[in-house]
Amino acid sequence: xxxxxxxxxxxxxxxxxxxxxxxxxxxxxxxxxxxxxxxxxxxxxxxxxxxxxxxxxxxxxxxxxxxxxxxxxxxxxxxxxxxxxxxxxxxxxxxxxxxxxxxxxxxxxxxxxxxxxxxxxxxxxxxxxxxxxxxxxxxxxxxxxxxxxxxxxxxxxxxxxxxxxxxxxxxxxxxxxxxxxxxxxxxx
Amino acid sequence: xxxxxxxxxxxxxxxxxxxxxxxxxxxxxxxxxxxxxxxxxxxxxxxxxxxxxxxxxxxxxxxxxxxxxxxxxxxxxxxxxxxxxxxxxxxxxxxxxxxxxxxxxxxxxxxxxxxxxxxxxxxxxxxxxxxxxxxxxxxxxxxxxxxxxxxxxxxxxxxxxxxxxxxxx
Numbered sequence: 067x068x069x070x071x072x073x074x075x076x077x078x079x080x081x082x083x084x085x086x087x088x089x090x091x092x093x094x095x096x097x098x099x100x101x102x103x104x105x106x107x108x109x110x111x112x113x114x115x116x117x118x119x120x121x122x123x124x125x126x127x128x129x130x131x132x133x134x135x136x137x138x139x140x141x142x143x144x145x146x147x148x149x150x151x152x153x154x155x156x157x158x159x160x161x162x163x164x165x166x167x168x169x170x171x172x173x174x175x176x177x178x179x180x181x182x183x184x185x186x187x188x189x190x191x192x193x194x195x196x197x198x199x200x201x202x203x204x205x206x207x208x209x210x211x212x213x214x215x216x217x218x219x220x221x222x223x224x225x226x227x228x229x230x231x232x233x234x235x236x237x238x239x240x241x242x243x244x245x246x247x248x249x250x251x252x253x254x
Numbered sequence: 255x256x257x258x259x260x261x262x263x264x265x266x267x268x269x270x271x272x273x274x275x276x277x278x279x280x281x282x283x284x285x286x287x288x289x290x291x292x293x294x295x296x297x298x299x300x301x302x303x304x305x306x307x308x309x310x311x312x313x314x315x316x317x318x319x320x321x322x323x324x325x326x327x328x329x330x331x332x333x334x335x336x337x338x339x340x341x342x343x344x345x346x347x348x349x350x351x352x353x354x355x356x357x358x359x360x361x362x363x364x365x366x367x368x369x370x371x372x373x374x375x376x377x378x379x380x381x382x383x384x385x386x387x388x389x390x391x392x393x394x395x396x397x398x399x400x401x402x403x404x405x406x407x408x409x410x411x412x413x414x415x416x417x418x419x420x421x422x423x
Contacts, residue, residue, distance in 0.1 A: 072415070075359050075362060076382075079356075079359055084277075084350070084355070085272075085351055086348075086349050086351050088349065168394060170391060170393060171326075174319075241330070244330045251370055252394070253399070
């Protein structure tokens with residue numbers, strides 16, 4: 067079969083649509099999807115900002131107004147507020163870069179790779195960010211002469227968070243690899 | 255843009271260019287459930303794109319770009335997630351029409367489906383009569399690169415059709 071014949075077969079389908087659409091159902095679906103259309107990056111960024119900001123302010127307030135103010139408490143608060151600020155600045159920079167990609171498949175892929183790179187970096191950073199927080203927490207527990215069970219509980223908690231964040235990071239990494247493979251395929 | 259205006263444009267686009275979306279859906283998804291899932295994903299992206307359309311390109315080019323981008327991303331790992339969502343919502347919006355389907359067209363779709371994600375896009379654009387320049391703009395690659403891909407795809411499809419003729423299928 068020559069290519070022109072294939073094209074004729076192809077063109078014939080324009081007059082006979084392959085499917086019919088349930089327009090009412092489609093519109094309902096679009097409306098419901100639109101409500102939860104926020105991108106995963108947006109959600110994780112906002113969560114990080116709010117969680118770090120709230121925890122930082124709370125710890126600082128507890129230290130300032132409480133009876134047992136400690137340097138460790140202030141150090142944790144400063145670290146968390148700094149983290150919230152860093153994520154906020156990164157978010158603003160990411161949003162400003164969004165319009166730099168052209169409206170082609172390659173442009174879209176570059177944009178997706180850029181987003182994926184950002185997610186990989188952010189998830190890695192947040193994983194390692196847990197380390198100083200854990201250190202501060204354990205030093206605080208030690209200085210406060212808390213029960214060993216509280217220390218064990220905190221250790222288990224940080225262990226779970228570490229493994230969960232490693233899993234999250236691996237998902238982003240694998241997504242980035244897929245997008246880069248598509249990009250290479252397009253250029254080949 | 256009000257939602258009413260957005261809906262009006264969306265409905266007009268879908269009415270006039272549904273064949274384009276159907277082709278992309280059929281080229282990238284095999285089962286009825288996947289086709290339905292991808293169709294919903296494409297239409298959501300089209301809906302979201304309505305306010306951003308600035309008439310710098312034709313509607314066909316715009317829709318092809320969105321549909322192809324959505325399809326190649328849909329094929330990745332997110333597909334599993336989408337599939338789960340589709341199962342949960344279980345509301346099918348796409349139904350096979352009653353028209354008898356040309357067996358040669360079925361064969362063509364099967365062959366397209368065997369190509370990688372990018373070559374599928376190029377093949378759809380080629381079969382729909384886009385020029386090298388238009389394809390280069392949609393794909394974001396050079397015209398010479400488009401030419402190389404087209405030559406390879408044409409040769410491959412012709413060779414496959416000869417094989418089928420040879421075995422009398």
